[in-house]
Amino acid sequence: MSREGSLDVIFNPTSVAIAGVASGGIGQAFLDCLLDSGFKGNIYPLNPKGGEIRGLTVYPSLRDVPRPVDYVISCIPARSAIQLIKDSAAAGAKAIAFFTAGFSEMGSEEGRVLEGEMVHVARALGVRIIGPNCLGVYRPELGLSFASDFPGEGGRVAFICQSGGNAIYLIRSAARRGIRFSKAVSYGNACDIDESELLEYLAEDAETEVVAAYIEGVKDGRRFHSALRKVSAAKPVIILKAGGTDAGARAAASHTGTLAGSDDIWTRALEQAGAIRVHDLEEVVDMLIAFCYLPRFEGRRVGVCGAGGGHNVLTTDQFGAAGFVLPPLPQYVQDEIRQAIRKVLKSEAGFMLDNPVDVTNMPTSEGLYDILKKLATYDGIDLLVGQFSVNNSGWPYQSSGYSSWPEAFTGAAARVRSETNKPLAMVIHAVISSWDLDKALGLERQCSEAGLPMFRSAARAAKAIDRFLRYHKNHPVSASR
Amino acid sequence: MSREGSLDVIFNPTSVAIAGVASGGIGQAFLDCLLDSGFKGNIYPLNPKGGEIRGLTVYPSLRDVPRPVDYVISCIPARSAIQLIKDSAAAGAKAIAFFTAGFSEMGSEEGRVLEGEMVHVARALGVRIIGPNCLGVYRPELGLSFASDFPGEGGRVAFICQSGGNAIYLIRSAARRGIRFSKAVSYGNACDIDESELLEYLAEDAETEVVAAYIEGVKDGRRFHSALRKVSAAKPVIILKAGGTDAGARAAASHTGTLAGSDDIWTRALEQAGAIRVHDLEEVVDMLIAFCYLPRFEGRRVGVCGAGGGHNVLTTDQFGAAGFVLPPLPQYVQDEIRQAIRKVLKSEAGFMLDNPVDVTNMPTSEGLYDILKKLATYDGIDLLVGQFSVNNSGWPYQSSGYSSWPEAFTGAAARVRSETNKPLAMVIHAVISSWDLDKALGLERQCSEAGLPMFRSAARAAKAIDRFLRYHKNHPVSASR
Incomplete structure (x- = not known):
């Protein structure tokens, strides 16, 4: 029937x-x-x-x-x-x-x-x-x-x-x-x-x-x-x-x-x-x-950039374990990032300049934008992943030094997203308290309005994006998106 | 040196x-x-x-x-x-x-x-x-x-x-x-x-x-x-x-x-x-x-009891996938649960009486206690897992019908824990808003004071308890705990 x-x-x-x-x-x-x-x-x-x-x-x-x-x-x-x-x-x-x-x-x-x-x-x-x-x-x-x-x-x-x-x-x-x-x-x-x-x-x-x-x-x-x-x-x-x-x-x-x-x-x-x-x-x-926020793309070369040395290492691990490649950055890209840092700070001590790029110590939105833009325009990576914590887990400072960093970072990422064709995904870690969660939800809203997918852990991001890529590989002529 | x-x-x-x-x-x-x-x-x-x-x-x-x-x-x-x-x-x-x-x-x-x-x-x-x-x-x-x-x-x-x-x-x-x-x-x-x-x-x-x-x-x-x-x-x-x-x-x-x-x-x-x-x-x-809240125990027979039919099914799946067994309950245990329900309600419609036991519709703390106690004293299971959501995700009611259910349930579980030797673990699902998270943290505090481990998802609970059991199996003479 x-x-x-x-x-x-x-x-x-x-x-x-x-x-x-x-x-x-x-x-x-x-x-x-x-x-x-x-x-x-x-x-x-x-x-x-x-x-x-x-x-x-x-x-x-x-x-x-x-x-x-x-x-x-x-x-x-x-x-x-x-x-x-x-x-x-x-x-x-x-x-x-x-x-x-x-x-x-x-x-x-x-x-x-x-x-x-x-x-x-x-x-x-x-x-x-x-x-x-x-x-x-x-x-x-x-x-x-x-x-x-x-x-x-x-x-x-x-x-x-x-x-x-x-x-x-x-x-x-x-x-x-x-x-x-x-x-x-x-x-x-x-x-x-x-x-x-x-x-x-x-x-x-x-x-x-x-x-x-x-x-x-x-x-x-x-x-x-x-x-x-x-x-x-x-x-x-x-x-x-x-x-x-x-x-x-x-x-x-x-x-x-x-x-x-x-x-x-x-x-x-x-x-x-x-x-x-x-x-x-x-x-x-x-x-x-x-599916709602990532553009269709190909390739598994990922650039990771974010706050917290330990979180950068773990994010790198999670993407590696899900079948992504995190290529080392060529010297000229590292030099460009170094120049972007020197525009704001006296030294690049405390940064990690290779992939992953640790920008915990970059205090200005403009500096973060410059670095993300360099990475997004480098054609040796297919996807740029920004990762950070809502709270100041990278610092002993009590919410002072870090409190506006997440907004500066997501704002810079949104700007880069609007100016380039590079797929960009965000990972937010370390949501412990309800204050953290409210902040995370606010940032997530900002990001989704800017067409940036945000995931709640590196493992979940890597797993979802892996499935996203496999779907598109199996559906080369899909009419969607 | x-x-x-x-x-x-x-x-x-x-x-x-x-x-x-x-x-x-x-x-x-x-x-x-x-x-x-x-x-x-x-x-x-x-x-x-x-x-x-x-x-x-x-x-x-x-x-x-x-x-x-x-x-x-x-x-x-x-x-x-x-x-x-x-x-x-x-x-x-x-x-x-x-x-x-x-x-x-x-x-x-x-x-x-x-x-x-x-x-x-x-x-x-x-x-x-x-x-x-x-x-x-x-x-x-x-x-x-x-x-x-x-x-x-x-x-x-x-x-x-x-x-x-x-x-x-x-x-x-x-x-x-x-x-x-x-x-x-x-x-x-x-x-x-x-x-x-x-x-x-x-x-x-x-x-x-x-x-x-x-x-x-x-x-x-x-x-x-x-x-x-x-x-x-x-x-x-x-x-x-x-x-x-x-x-x-x-x-x-x-x-x-x-x-x-x-x-x-x-x-x-x-x-x-x-x-x-x-x-x-x-x-x-x-x-x-x-390790801090579970007593050392042996055996992989799990009883699942909680709120939300779908969550009960998924919890069962996650424990099954992690190598646990969820045995069917013998008729006499199901009859005891039915009697506990009939003390409070006219009918057991809407309940699931076998393992998992769905108690979404049990409105009283005493009724929840009776059911959990029956399960904890049944010697065919080695571990009792209680699962629920902080918000009223099992109901279209807007926070009214369900709002005090989680407290009633964790309170009943804490009482059962204090009266029996059965290992008991709690799983909390569906933390979406900061209100949910504050409520989850409060319940978690109550549970930890009562010696009840609480996990944030069934998958995480099953994985952790599996590792806990394997550790103890490999360390039969461990002095700890």
Whole structure:
């Protein structure tokens, strides 16, 4: 049964009903999200008791709603699901997102049967189901959201996620680091709309340039593989496959009623399809950062420049371990760097002039700019990596000597980025306190606005950029970016 | 030339002189550190111009200081180093820590020669050198420190570090997570006192129970190997060896004038000696957390219990990937958990009752305690892992429903820990904002006071605990812990 193209209905609702809205409950949480996110359509809270909530009329049931409803969010018990599908069809709704749990993930025959029946009824009536046991759709452009703090503006990343909690975490975490989404779906048990259909849709979705997915398991391996090939041919696809161990598979079964499948088969399938496999949620974010902020480039010769002798050594190690080459700098480049230092300081003592270049002791933004510019314009390196700490970990001075250095450095890097074609990535170390983290987040925002990817450790940067390069090597004719 | 035992002089000074104290400079930074850390001895700032600083007389030179000086911190230029050694010997000083750089790390013949001469003069006069190009000694018990925010109370971890910046970062980071130090040394170029002598000393140091080291390279491989065997036989030793790649080795040479050596040889040597090798500073902290808070135990059967279905699945995967087994729970244990849930809630819908056990929906501290206690007393698991997020990533509720859950959970875990012999480790996920981080740090403090190790991700927890178990397996008769 081909259903392609029909997913427009879940991404473009003009009116939403929420079944099971009671004060302080999960139904109200969904209502609050829509109101706080400025949903651009009609909202109809439902509760048999009627009444009013946040200034909106509460209707006893869908049959009482005066106008057509496109999309329904279900927060009612599982036993009422079938009736809700019938009522939704009668009200003209095209799709229902079931937050409601208590189906196949329970591991009981009863749960499985009920879920099967639900799909049967929904297909007969032409209603699509998201979930059950999920949070549904985030579509910033419409103000459709399942967490009030998600960004209101859209972007070019799509995320599909079998876990609701992981969907919230990933979107929040990526959003803080500047990533914006075209759409995201928490799809839970995937009884009707599943990962394969979502991937097929996203392959052709013009507003989506990068796709990420958290998947616990699939039911139709062949269709999934074909969908993965299709989307991966069109744009980068990042896959976090969970439930890869025996115990993980058991956990996935009781979480979303999913058959996780053999990890070896998954590894082969993802490789064959050209998808990028990652192993935790942080790595998903890192890959989004790489694809959203790095220009496509070739070559593995890296120049490292930054603060802290020890951090420079460790950064060099991490890039070396990930398969990058850090070539020594020719004498003329070292001489140019020396001249840049001498414009500001009496001596280059305390600097490291070869690759890595240690600039901890350069006090001026102009001096940092000069050195980064020399490195960026040297054609013996393919990528320039700037690394530093937010706090003054390179100094015994208590926040005095170093406090404005990070801003000077990232400002200089942003300037160099805007003036050259050299790919540039930033690494921030040593985030210990909440003060450090606030500073890091601020710098990250500045950097992302300047088109500079920023990573939270050298190891994570090296791993993400390695995967980025391998993806592009395997997709020489990719249309994306 | 055997020098064993002589390191007492660097760890127990009763009077310290700082050469090169000028207002706002690095000399004053060291002075501030001593004053702010409450150094329990006399402090003599030195500057040819004399005067007064922070209420202390500034003496023109060591020769003018009225009483004997044990320990000197040098912040004067490299060219005056030899004279300072002579003056120090005349004043009765036993050791000098040279912050002063400009020696072998410069890569110049001149720097190497000067460093050699310095060692020659010092040995002839019986003065020990720390560094040069280092921050010296942290000894909380005496108030001897090189950063004002280091903890004032001592502990049982010793850290030796060839990089000053990394020493500051590691101590700060570990301190925030509850670790306390017996002593730490930033030892830079290691021209006299080196890693081998420090390790030999720490092997026999009664107040040190765990040793960690950041090493860029060693000069005498045989002595190092023997020192490492000695200390590793007595207590756990965690080694972060930097400069492992070609470029890293070049970086190490220009950072601390060190020969990094072949990475393969290092791998073999560390393995033979029974040391624990890690690859970044975060892993050093994780190992300290494991050794300071986990009781010695055997067995790899892990029970996972926590919040968020997706996080439970991923935690299970990470422990599985690190070589742990997550056995299914027998029916009677699942029934006991079900009963514990039914004491509080009408149904166990939304829970996962097998291993992992998902308790996101358990609202009471007592209920969480009951479930954790059942798991801790079940003898089919060797280690219980509790995992959760600080923020409400498992819920669309905006911080309301979940806000006190983490405290309830860690409180219940601490109670279980105090009542049972079961090893227990906590994993905290999804630290995104500075609010999250402050909350995580607070919970981490609570947990460490209760003897519960807390890790910042499931992958890091699994890796650290795997290394912890392998260390103990290789050291069946270790006297430590």
